[in-house]
Amino acid sequence: MQTKNIMIVGVGGQGTLLASKLLGRILLSKGYDVKVSEVHGMSQRGGSVVTYVRYGDKVYSPVIDKGEADYIVSFEMLEAARWVEYLKQGGKMITNTQQVNPMPVIIGACEYPTELEAKIKNLGVDLNAFDALSLAEAAGNSKAVNIVLMGKLSKYFDFTIEEWMTAIEQSVPPKFLELNKKAFLLGREA
Amino acid sequence: MKKLMLGNEAVARGLYEAGCSFVSSYPGTPSTEITEYAAKYNEIYAEWAPNEKVALETAFGACLAGKRSFCGMKHVGVNVAADPLFTVAYTGVNAGLIIGVADDPGMHSSQNEQDSRHYAIASKIPMLEPSDSAESIAFVKEAFEISEKFDTPIFIKMCTRVAHSQSVIEESERLEIAQKEYVKNGEKYIMMPGNAKKRHPIVEQRTLDLIAYAETAWFNRTEEGSDNTVGIITSSTSYQYVKEVFGDKYPVLKLGMINPLPINKIKDFAKTVKNVIVVEELDGIIETHCKNIGVNVAGKEIFGNIGEFSQNLVAEKLGGEAPKGVALSENIPMRPPVMCAGCPHRGLFYTLKKNKLTVMGDIGCYTLGAVAPLTAIDSTICMGASVSSIHGFNKANDGATDKNTVAVIGDSTFMHSGVTGLINIAYNGSNSTVIILDNSITGMTGHQQNPTTGYNLKGDPASKIDLEALCRSVGINSVRVVDPYNLSECDTVIKEELQKEEPSVIISRRPCALLKYVKHAGPIKVNTDKCIGCKSCMRIGCPAISVIDGKVKIDNTLCTGCGVCSQMCKFDVFENVKEA
Numbered sequence: 001m002q003t004k005n006i007m008i009v010g011v012g013g014q015g016t017l018l019a020s021k022l023l024g025r026i027l028l029s030k031g032y033d034v035k036v037s038e039v040h041g042m043s044q045r046g047g048s049v050v051t052y053v054r055y056g057d058k059v060y061s062p063v064i065d066k067g068e069a070d071y072i073v074s075f076e077m078l079e080a081a082r083w084v085e086y087l088k089q090g091g092k093m094i095t096n097t098q099q100v101n102p103m104p105v106i107i108g109a110c111e112y113p114t115e116l117e118a119k120i121k122n123l124g125v126d127l128n129a130f131d132a133l134s135l136a137e138a139a140g141n142s143k144a145v146n147i148v149l150m151g152k153l154s155k156y157f158d159f160t161i162e163e164w165m166t167a168i169e170q171s172v173p174p175k176f177l178e179l180n181k182k183a184f185l186l187g188r189e190a
Numbered sequence: 191m192k193k194l195m196l197g198n199e200a201v202a203r204g205l206y207e208a209g210c211s212f213v214s215s216y217p218g219t220p221s222t223e224i225t226e227y228a229a230k231y232n233e234i235y236a237e238w239a240p241n242e243k244v245a246l247e248t249a250f251g252a253c254l255a256g257k258r259s260f261c262g263m264k265h266v267g268v269n270v271a272a273d274p275l276f277t278v279a280y281t282g283v284n285a286g287l288i289i290g291v292a293d294d295p296g297m298h299s300s301q302n303e304q305d306s307r308h309y310a311i312a313s314k315i316p317m318l319e320p321s322d323s324a325e326s327i328a329f330v331k332e333a334f335e336i337s338e339k340f341d342t343p344i345f346i347k348m349c350t351r352v353a354h355s356q357s358v359i360e361e362s363e364r365l366e367i368a369q370k371e372y373v374k375n376g377e378k379y380i381m382m383p384g385n386a387k388k389r390h391p392i393v394e395q396r397t398l399d400l401i402a403y404a405e406t407a408w409f410n411r412t413e414e415g416s417d418n419t420v421g422i423i424t425s426s427t428s429y430q431y432v433k434e435v436f437g438d439k440y441p442v443l444k445l446g447m448i449n450p451l452p453i454n455k456i457k458d459f460a461k462t463v464k465n466v467i468v469v470e471e472l473d474g475i476i477e478t479h480c481k482n483i484g485v486n487v488a489g490k491e492i493f494g495n496i497g498e499f500s501q502n503l504v505a506e507k508l509g510g511e512a513p514k515g516v517a518l519s520e521n522i523p524m525r526p527p528v529m530c531a532g533c534p535h536r537g538l539f540y541t542l543k544k545n546k547l548t549v550m551g552d553i554g555c556y557t558l559g560a561v562a563p564l565t566a567i568d569s570t571i572c573m574g575a576s577v578s579s580i581h582g583f584n585k586a587n588d589g590a591t592d593k594n595t596v597a598v599i600g601d602s603t604f605m606h607s608g609v610t611g612l613i614n615i616a617y618n619g620s621n622s623t624v625i626i627l628d629n630s631i632t633g634m635t636g637h638q639q640n641p642t643t644g645y646n647l648k649g650d651p652a653s654k655i656d657l658e659a660l661c662r663s664v665g666i667n668s669v670r671v672v673d674p675y676n677l678s679e680c681d682t683v684i685k686e687e688l689q690k691e692e693p694s695v696i697i698s699r700r701p702c703a704l705l706k707y708v709k710h711a712g713p714i715k716v717n718t719d720k721c722i723g724c725k726s727c728m729r730i731g732c733p734a735i736s737v738i739d740g741k742v743k744i745d746n747t748l749c750t751g752c753g754v755c756s757q758m759c760k761f762d763v764f765e766n767v768k769e770a
Contacts, residue, residue: 012527013530024194024356025194028194028358033358034194034356034357034358035322035355035356035357036194036355036357037351037354037355037356038354039220039298039299039350045527045528045529045530045555046527046528046530046733047525047526047527047528048525059357060430060431060433060434061427061430061431061434061501062322062351062352062355062357062427062430063500063501065500065503065512065513066502066512066513066514066515067502067512067513067514067515068501068502068513068515078523078525081518081522082522082525084515084516084517084518085515085516085517085518086515087515088513088515101733101736102523102524102525102526103526103528103561103562103563103731104523104524104526104562105523105736106728106731106733106735106736107562107728107731108725108728110521110523111523112523113520113521113522113523116518119518119520120518123516123518124516125516
């Protein structure tokens with residue numbers, strides 16, 4: 001099998017690492033070779049963050065390059081716009097419609113671009129944009145956006161619900177398990 | 191059982207499996223997690239040293255005592271550790287000694303892009319370079335064997351993409367290694383001229399022996415290809431990009447040991463292919479070696495020596511096909527890292543900017559005081575440079591800048607190498623003002639303990655440096671403490687200390703807002719009826735504040751209720767903040 005590529009993009013502190021941990025777990029359990037790559041340090045602190053998840057028979061590079069991603073899961077609208085160039089022709093993009101203003105916008109040095117959803121779709125991208133934040137809040141905690149998005153992504157994979165639930169159990173602390181399971185299902189049904 | 195493991199965790203796993211029992215390191219991205227994971231093994235004693243020089247000397251002492259030892263740091267940390275480094279190369283070891291160094295091509299989190307491989311060559315210390323997590327475990331185990339067999343310290347060199355990528359590994363049992371006996375041996379361990387002169391030829395012979403070893407060692411391997419018009423010599427993450435693009439098309443010589451490099455192995459490989467290309471990030475270390483031994487290769491003329499590689503870059507440079515994506519035509523605003531909401535550094539840096547001070551900066555989260563809207567820093571060089579350079583700046587200006595210049599340095603960085611600069615200020619007498627940003631943790635690298643926090647790496651209570659007493663003891667008479675959440679206090683104290691005709695230290699003290707034990711007041715409430723949209727509160731650059739349709743809006747998921755914004759407002763928009 002040719003290597004498949006999933007990118008998870010967002011804003012530092014949004015919980016992208018948990019999403020990649022969950023994906024890595026379930027893909028490894030299905031017998032794939034897997035690489036998950038992230039950057040720590042200065043790129044956190046509210047900066048733009050990206051995590052690469054790659055799987056297949058044999059994975060070499062730990063990173064995903066422009067035009068290579070089969071799936072991009074974005075936690076924030078501007079980040080979806082920033083990373084869309086990494087999507088391959090025919091790739092799929094899932095994004096939370098939440099907007100988080102970056103510092104240049106906060107201080108008025110530039111404007112947050114408008115109508116990003118339409119503009120991304122105009123590129124011919126298969127975009128699935130939805131309000132994951134509200135679903136996370138409905139599940140009980142705004143921080144569960146990551147698991148809501150994984151629920152949405154799960155629709156594109158033929159893994160069973162039970163397999164996803166097992167991976168969630170292995171990735172989150174027991175006291176947040178029910179919350180995360182609920183968030184996952186809300187995302188999957190959205 | 192197969193597991194996904196971070197490269198740095200795999201180094202720690204390798205240490206465990208190889209019977210290593212002593213680790214002393216200083217944190218630095220992307221090396222930090224090696225030591226954090228090593229500390230989770232009960233069989234390994236692990237500590238954070240105040241700096242890399244101390245860490246290496248400590249690890250050397252432990253290896254002398256007969257235990258397999260490790261010392262970890264980032265690439266610029268080797269600069270600090272360079273003094274012992276060049277001499278432990280001469281003494282060699284008792285039990286094995288590994289120096290773990292993580293480079294940062296692309297500078298994700300560093301102030302320069304130096305290539306650590308130069309240090310291996312210059313200090314005549316062997317260096318292994320893994321390309322994924324499984325190799326990280328295997329190479330660490332091999333490194334101890336080489337260290338003890340050839341009587342030498344040895345480098346394990348990581349880079350960001352190997353250190354911070356998870357790939358598949360399988361765990362093995364720990365090798366139980368008995369502590370070696372320490373035998374007094376002045377000729378080997380006392381490096382004064384008479385002994386060092388005898389050791390140097392031993393070091394040169396060791397390198398020759400290591401070259402012979404490198405010719406047949408398993409970690410330098412040739413992979414067959416179907417097209418012999420090109421042969422590629424590569425290592426580390428570059429190897430992964432080459433295989434990603436070309437698969438089994440071109441023959442590859444994959445080098446696991448980067449110093450010393452084999453000679454015949456490279457010559458033999460070159461004979462089997464028409465053209466040899468070296469693919470390596472940063473400087474042309476392998477390329478220069480090939481040319482020195484008379485093997486004609488191309489490398490840096492194709493790839494250059496700046497930044498990280500990727501599969502698309504390798505494809506484009508070597509005539510392969512790189513996929514292309516489609517980008518939006520409009521300008522996407524950058525999202526640079528910022529000081530967190532509730533960060534204690536914010537109020538202090540706002541005060542520095544307001545007073546239009548010249549600010550000698552240093553290395554840590556507070557380097558973010560350089561970016562808009564605070565833009566309050568004039569220079570950032572390396573750890574400790576703020577305190578040393580303000581002294582030179584003020585001396586050279588003959589007193590003209592004493593009253594409008596400060597140095598800022600974090601608590602961990604002050605312990606690392608700031609205190610020596612402060613001693614110089616006191617001893618050589620400049621009227622300099624140094625601000626220690628004491629947030630009670632090493633912040634930027636993700637919360638490591640240090641000598642000012644009262645806890646050690648394992649989380650146990652430890653001796654806690656009294657910063658005020660330390661500063662006084664080196665000869666600074668004026669030492670004041672301020673709360674950076676209190677803007678008027680900061681303003682008054684900084685002005686007063688700058689006016690004094692003597693050196694001063696101001697300790698700006700508040701724990702990092704992200705520390706688990708810090709209790710926050712909760713999101714600040716705003717009375718938008720009173721807000722006229724003047725944006726005064728925006729001047730502190732807090733990510734939790736925005737002005738929408740002329741009214742201030744607080745992001746309740748971010749706001750900690752620190753109340754700094756309320757001190758900026760003349761219209762009582764922000765409700766009084768309660769102490770948490």
